[in-house]
Amino acid sequence: MSRSQVLVRTQGNIESGGMPVASGRGKLLHANHSFEDSVTTRQRLWARFVARSLPRCPLPLRLKASPMLRTRLTSLPATFGFVMMLVSCADQNTVGPPVTQPAFAGPLRVSPDNPRYFTDGSGRAIYLTGSHTWLNFQDAGFTDPPPVFGWSAYLAFLQAHHHNIIRLYRWEQAKWSAETPSDYWFDPMAYQRPGPGTALDGKLKFDLTKFNQAYFDRLRRHVIDAGQRGIYVSIMLFNGWSIEDKGLGIGNPWPGHPFHRANNINGIDGDPNNDGEGLETHTLQVPEITALQEAYVRKVVDAVNDLDNVLYEISNESRTGAEAWQDSMIVYVKHYEATKPKQHPVGMTALWPGGSNADLFASAADWVSPNGDTTAPPAADGSKGILFDSDHLCCSTSLEEPWVWTSFTRGLNPLFMDPYDGAFPVAIQRDPNDPRWEQIRVAMGYTLTFADRLNLLAMRPRGDLASTGYCLANPVAQGAAYLVYLPTGGTVTVDLSGTSGTLKIEWFIPSTGQTSAGATTTGGGARSFTAPTSGDAVLYVHQ
Template identity: 55%
Template structure:
């Protein structure tokens, strides 16, 4: 009897277990892919504990008598030759005349070439004031924006939003959708190219490198990234209603012109090539020029962009100077592999603004908040990007005037933006102080995970970022001899010197102020 009861209970227990399994199995399956990731995180924490917490080395304090001083502004000399990718450290460019490494960083805004706004003609952009603003923040680079349409943008319902000048000349034959005369795509508006040349020249005279944008994906789409408040394609020169040349960039008649950023229409490609030749003829003699094919053209535009990169390189081969050509992220739906596989000299990929990958030197990377997260970022991103071997640049609302192009509901004087701009300039100072041609990202040399270093026995250098402040441990096992250093407070730009220690082992340092911190160390 007892045996039969036991058998019966075993049956019920088995049924109960099976029921639980049936209920829990889907949950387990759903969680299963995360288990290796969680185990990896645990392993990393254990490894970090063993490497750093169990072996912090000697703690190095700052001399109490040390006084603070302001970090000086160090900018590159004026360009004396076009940029080339560095052979020694292909994460960066070099001045082809001097061989000096050139780290690029700075902020850019949407109306720095063409005027835009709620009037016809639109308000004039104060370009000299903008250059002074960039110089005051110790920047040395910006993207020079172009817009292909004359009226309407995806980001405002304002029907009176105008953009000028256009590269193409208006005619006396009929009226376009914007109410003005149609374009003749075989003739150019010299005012556009005169302005382009003047602005590149002014930038050169103040020590700025300029990326000349040739096309813009936000000018040809009726919807992008969920924005469709107005349709810029309606006023595009390649819209059949807007030119006298029988050019139609909307083959599928969906009231959008993404086809113009592909190789689908040979006549349009020919027109684009002619326009590119005109741009190159206008600015080829300048040393401070880079080219950008297009800002965020749609996914699938890469063959068109590859073609134009090759076209620029081939055309400039016959010119006195050859300049770097860049490709920025396709959006939406972009794939970074299309950038790394491209013939471009530099790229701006998509990604996580708070988790920058280590740049391996396969391309010069201009990490642009515009493609990472839009109107975003902070000074922590600046240092993470720089110490991972990137060249960080910032999409800046600047004066907030370009409400139809991105500067919506954002305060240009927000303390986050103010600090971000200043810290871009701080990175430029360190880039020019250090032997950047020999420095590479070594995340494993600092307990914080952010370190640029030049590991040589004489004049080794370490630049370490500590996002949470407090203590950081640095591995000096590859370096012998005396090491001196300083702390930078990124909140106010003050440096605190007085660090002295020796190499050969781990050493721990404690920031003498609250908040995130930068530690610069150099061996004698």
């Protein structure tokens, strides 16, 4: 066996078709691996983690060697490509689906050619769009322990809708919420609770020098699980909804926070002005707290740095006054990741209440999620990539499917704050069964399909070229493309004067998912096009 080969010992039936594919039966997980010296530690750890990461396998897993087969992997790249291994889970009679890791072409970075989008090692523009929901990382609910979130079902839901990004929500508090007056628990937490002494939620106090490894194992597992389905994960590091009541007068999460003076054994007081809220924790006012937050950032980065499908969000809707703290944390993440093998984009999202979009765009962030409204989105000017998240937009309860298309054709990356199963008690309740939400989810998948077809690196929002005002275009003489949105159907006039020759015409109807093509037009001037049906429509004119 050459020094670049990997010996995989497994038990079960093996089929090989270019890459090792596994299937089998057993009562224990049987997967162990021995390696030649030239195989890197990262590759060893990755192979072992893959064996442990089947979504159907409960933890802990037992590993046992059973030498039956040598599978030769002549080159295991840094991104590891598609690796499938034989596994069978304790207390299961059949094996789950093969574990696969999509071959991301490296971490995302802002495209230098079109900063409205990200790129990776492939050099192509990567458009991001997807749904996210409040309980997709920690479990939460009105009981202790709270109900377990259906993570695998949620991933299947995202994949079925062809989404490629989520925000992974973090709640800093162990109990209580700004959006319900009732007791409300969150689990797991980032810190251990050995005591001595009792915190305000009736449990042992936190030791802020001791991390809860199960929390970070879950974080890593979630990112890998999402990556196996081609989904990027924006990891929320902190949450402004965990430190104050947001002026709602409904509930207050601060008494459940580890940095509350009554909840830790370390003498940390995140409310030095004693106003009953922890706003100071999202400032630089208390150096001891900043140091603890930096330690948490390091722990998160250490947990996921080797994974490509990662972005970071500093904090969800911290209040005005947190700007300098957020910018400091952005710089800290970047500096710490600079010492690591991989670097990932870091974002700053809207501050609330208050907050100015100008602060986001002036920050050191690679991407931003500004506030605004859901009508007539502004065109992205390329100064930063914009994840246009309905979570931060006015009147998101009245959001409808055209918002997705108007955002896409203005160079934005739309994200949807999804009611999903309706389990989280938001202050303004939304019916999870409202048909509008499904229309939005489906539309995001449609835009991603178009984005995969387009040369987004060359496309710019050019509302001036279409009478509807919604147009992504590459209006060159040859190889041109124009994607135009008609919010109410009808007729649109498109300026094709920058293009010569014949162009193909394609219509897409979002309400039915149907495409009609075959007609042509010529460049050299303004041309009018009439949608084939009533309702909104997408026109794609291209060479």
